[in-house]
Amino acid sequence: xxxxxxxxxxxxxxxxxxxxxxxxxxxxxxxxxxxxxxxxxxxxxxxxxxxxxxxxxxxxxxxxxxxxxxx
Numbered sequence: 001x002x003x004x005x006x007x008x009x010x011x012x013x014x015x016x017x018x019x020x021x022x023x024x025x026x027x028x029x030x031x032x033x034x035x036x037x038x039x040x041x042x043x044x045x046x047x048x049x050x051x052x053x054x055x056x057x058x059x060x061x062x063x064x065x066x067x068x069x070x071x
Contacts, residue, residue: 029065036069037062 033054035045043057045066057063 026065029067033063033066034069035063035066 032048033045034048035043038044038056041060043060043062044053045055045057045063046052046069047054055063062068
């Protein structure tokens with residue numbers, strides 16, 4: 001006999017599956033962006049085409065998936 005759950009109900013076993021593709025998440029690095037660490041310790045994200053500052057992180061961890069600028 002199969003496994004039983006609470007109060008004698010049959011226990012349904014479901015296989016874990018990956019979410020469908022195209023669900024809005026990024027694969028690989030972000031394009032046309034770079035980051036560097038400001039002397040105050042915050043990470044700054046820059047648009048590589050225009051050179052404009054896009055965002056500054058409030059903590060000391062770098063942005064995910066954004067390449068780092070070389071010194």
